[in-house]
Amino acid sequence: MTLKDVRAKLNVINKTVEEHLDFLLEIRQDEQLYKDDIDEIGEMADDVLSTLTKHSDLLRSPAGGEKDWVCEKCGKSTFETDYDYLVHPTLHLGCALKEEEQMENFAQELQKTDPGHQPC
Ligand SMILES: [Zn+2]
Secondary structure (H helix, E strand, O other), rough: HHEEEEEEHHHHHHHHHHHHHHHHHHHHOOOOOHHHHHHHHHHHHHHEEEEEEHHHHHHOOOOOHHHEEEOOOOOOOOOOOOOOEEEEEEEEEEHHHHHHHHHHHHHHHHHHHHHHHHOO
């Protein structure tokens, strides 16, 4: 399984749980009417919870270990950072962008102080 696949699956689980929560919010007035559904959702929740609990130790040892999840630019942990904000496990997206900006500024500064090297 690829990381992308696993993330997609977890997102589906998230979405499904949210839908069940929405459903339970809607039926709070008719609890007796939907008793079977509530029981079934309760069983699903038990199963999901016990499975999650069984694997919760994984969170403490991701690939390479938490100590390796450190940004090479700012030296801060990337462990708690969402994947959307990482270039890779050892580089924040923000840090990568910042460096790109600094390189651009550096190039501009260089052109100002040393215009002789500009193509003409
Ligand atoms: Zn960083």
